Every structure is written in C-alpha cells, then in structure tokens.
Amino acid sequence: MTTAFSVIRDTTPANAIPRGCVVAMGNFDGVHLGHRAVIGAALRMAELHKTSALAVTFEPHPRSFFSPNTPQFRLSDEAAKLRLLAGTGLAGAVVMTFDKxxxxxxxxxxxHHDLIERLGISGIAVGYDFHFGKGRVGSPSLLANEAPRLGIEVDIQPHVDIDERPVSSTAIRMALAEGQVTEATEMLNGPWFITGEVIHGKKLGRDLGYPTANIRLNNxxxxxxxxxxxxxxxxxxxxxxxxxFGRRPTFDNGAPLLEVFLFDxxxxxxxxxxxVAFIAFIRDELKFEGIEPLIRQMDDDSAKARAALAAAPDAFPKLGDID
Known part of the structure; x- marks a missing residue:
C-alpha cells in the first residue's frame, strides 16, 4: 500500500509534523536531474536512518518575491512541482511561504527555528549552490559546519552535467525558449508539461477539420x-x-494560446x-496565404507528430497524487 504524499505548510500544527525526517531542500523549479540528485541523496539517507524523506521548498519562488516586476518563466507552478515531487518517492513536502x-x-x-525546532530533522540534502537566509548567507558549507553540534547529517550534492553541459532550471528555460524540447526532456528526466483548463475559443480548428482543446498558458x-x-x-x-502554441498569424495574431488537437x-x-506534455518540436509558427495551404501543412504536422510520438511510446512525466 502506497502512503499518500502529504503537504506541510506554515499553518500546519506542530503536533501534525512528523519528527526525525530527512529533508531535501531547494526551490525545485522543474524538479530536474540536479534536483533529483538531491532528492535521491535524501531518500538514501532516510533509508539508513529508518525514517521518511520530505522536500522543503518555498512559495512563491524567492525570485518572484525579490523581483516582483520582472517576468518569471516558471517551469512548474506550485501544483505541478508538488505532483512532480510526489512522483519521486518522497513522503511529502514542506512548503514554506516566502514573504518579507x-x-x-x-x-x-x-x-534552528525552522529545521531543528519546528521540523526536528535528522538529516538534510542540498545542492552545492543552494543558499538561504537573509542576504543568502546560508550555504551548504554552513550546514556542514553546524551539523556536528546539531546532531544532523548533511549531504551536499555536486552539479549534474549532460555531455559536459550543466543541468539547471535556467538552461531548461533557454532550451524551451528555442524549441529544444528534446534537450529539456533530458535535463528534466521526462517531458516538460503544463496543466490547464480547456476554454472556449473561436472554433476555427473545427472548421478546418482539426477541432482543438484551447488552453491559456501563464503570461x-x-x-x-x-x-x-x-x-x-x-x-x-x-x-x-x-x-x-502561438498567436495564430494566419487569422488574428492575438494573445498566445495553446491549441491541442487530440488524435482519434x-x-x-x-x-x-x-x-499537456511536450514531446517534440515540429516547426516554427507560420503565416499562410489561405486556408488550403494551412490544411495541407496541418496534415503534414500531424503525420510528423504521430511519428515522433510513436518513437516515444512511454514519454510522460511521472506524477504523484497529493493528499
């Protein structure tokens, strides 16, 4: 029987927080291979300690707090991040509100307050470049220096590379901005995905023989x-x-919209x-002079998409259920 993935927040009563857990701490945007190395270290430590492993993460992302007027392309919003973390084998997540x-x-x-007194951790795993606390003074080395006195174990994970290229959330954002979804998938250990509600559109796809499910993505x-x-x-x-995904230049050049046509x-x-998980990039968005050339191109796009999906039969992010 699988234990449900639980979420602990600042409002969770102290008596409802399990004591003695091992934690993996980070922002975990995307839950990529570097994050998974930290999580894996926490899971191994927890097994040795005969306890559970939790993620400690922060919402909103600290970058959004410090630069509220700067657009932030998040790889995974809070809900997506928790579902990804739930698929790693962790028992739960501690979501700390990042405010003033x-x-x-x-x-x-x-x-002392958050990790030792409130959570009562027995160990912690972090990435080599993770910093915390006022002025980002907190560092992996500070945790390691404090560990003997606090009676906790500390595991510091080095950076993760693919073909000598460092894996990072920034690198993944850059790959997606260039349509390099295969590279993003490698770094994420699974395809990048979004979750959204299907909304009503102008029904243009239906008239073209390609009815679509329309989803508005984050601005x-x-x-x-x-x-x-x-x-x-x-x-x-x-x-x-x-x-x-785009502005539909053939029709209205409007606000960006994701339009999904499901086969069969x-x-x-x-x-x-x-x-919606992005498996392969087919082509750039184009403007067509008329409906017939657009439909011919859509037929070709569909054939190429079917071939790409046939080559990746199991490609889908591993997601867990949230308690």
Whole structure:
C-alpha cells in the first residue's frame, strides 16, 4: 500500500509534523536531474536512518518575491512541482511561504527555528549552490559546519552535467525558449508539461477539420511559438496529439494560446483540466496565404507528430497524487 504524499505548510500544527525526517531542500523549479540528485541523496539517507524523506521548498519562488516586476518563466507552478515531487518517492513536502518575514530571517535562525525546532530533522540534502537566509548567507558549507553540534547529517550534492553541459532550471528555460524540447526532456528526466483548463475559443480548428482543446498558458510562459507533438493526460487516460502554441498569424495574431488537437478522440473537454506534455518540436509558427495551404501543412504536422510520438511510446512525466 502506497502512503499518500502529504503537504506541510506554515499553518500546519506542530503536533501534525512528523519528527526525525530527512529533508531535501531547494526551490525545485522543474524538479530536474540536479534536483533529483538531491532528492535521491535524501531518500538514501532516510533509508539508513529508518525514517521518511520530505522536500522543503518555498512559495512563491524567492525570485518572484525579490523581483516582483520582472517576468518569471516558471517551469512548474506550485501544483505541478508538488505532483512532480510526489512522483519521486518522497513522503511529502514542506512548503514554506516566502514573504518579507522569511526573507529577513537569518540563516542561523532558519536552521534552528525552522529545521531543528519546528521540523526536528535528522538529516538534510542540498545542492552545492543552494543558499538561504537573509542576504543568502546560508550555504551548504554552513550546514556542514553546524551539523556536528546539531546532531544532523548533511549531504551536499555536486552539479549534474549532460555531455559536459550543466543541468539547471535556467538552461531548461533557454532550451524551451528555442524549441529544444528534446534537450529539456533530458535535463528534466521526462517531458516538460503544463496543466490547464480547456476554454472556449473561436472554433476555427473545427472548421478546418482539426477541432482543438484551447488552453491559456501563464503570461510569462517562455515556450517558443510553434507546432509540437504532445501527449495529453486526463486523469489516468493518455492521448496523443499535435499542438500549436502561438498567436495564430494566419487569422488574428492575438494573445498566445495553446491549441491541442487530440488524435482519434471524440468528446467534450470544455472546463476540464488537462496535462499537456511536450514531446517534440515540429516547426516554427507560420503565416499562410489561405486556408488550403494551412490544411495541407496541418496534415503534414500531424503525420510528423504521430511519428515522433510513436518513437516515444512511454514519454510522460511521472506524477504523484497529493493528499
């Protein structure tokens, strides 16, 4: 029987927080290979300690707090991040609100109050470059120096490379901005995905023989405009499809919209939440002089998307359920 993934917040009563856990601490945007190395270290430590492992993470992302007027392309919002963390084998996550009070908390106070007194941790795993506390004074080396006195174990994970290229959330954002979803998938240990509600559109795809499920992405989404092979999840169901993300230059050049055509599917999806995983980039967004050349191109896009999806039969992010 699998234990449900639980979420602990600042408002969770102290008596509801399990004591003696090992934690993996980080922002975990995207839960990429570097993050998974930290999580793996925490899981191994927890097994040796015969206890559970939790993630400690922060919402909103500290970068958003410190630079509220700077657009932030997040790889995974809070809900997506928790579902990804739940798929790693962790028992739960501690979501700490990052506000003015937490930003002004010294690293020493954070260690003693949040980690030792409130959570009662027995060990902690962090990445080599993770910093915390007022002025980002808290560091892996500070944790390691404090460990003997506090009676906790500390594991510091080095950077993770793929073909001598460092894995990072920034590198993944750059890859997605260039349509390099294969490279992003490698760094994420699975395809990048979004979750969104299907909304009503102008029904243009229906008239072209390609009825689409339309989803409005976050305004700060930095994904390259273009055509993609996608795999779509609705609960435990999976569907293959082709998607366009962009401004529809042939029609209105409007606000960016994700339009997903599901192969071999009939039904009403309005108001439903879909997970859309991006498997392959097909082509740039183009403007067509007329409907006929557009339909011919859509037929070609669909054939290429089917081929890409056939080559990646199991490609979908490993997501867990949240208690």
């Amino acid at each position: 009070g937490r930003a002004s908390t010294t690293a020493q106070d954070f260690i 700060n989404c930095g994904l390259k405009h273009g055509i993609y092979a996608v795999r779509v999840g609705r609960g435990n169901e999976r569907f293959d499809g082709v998607a366009s 599917f009939k039904g009403d999806l309005y108001g439903q939440a879909l997970d």
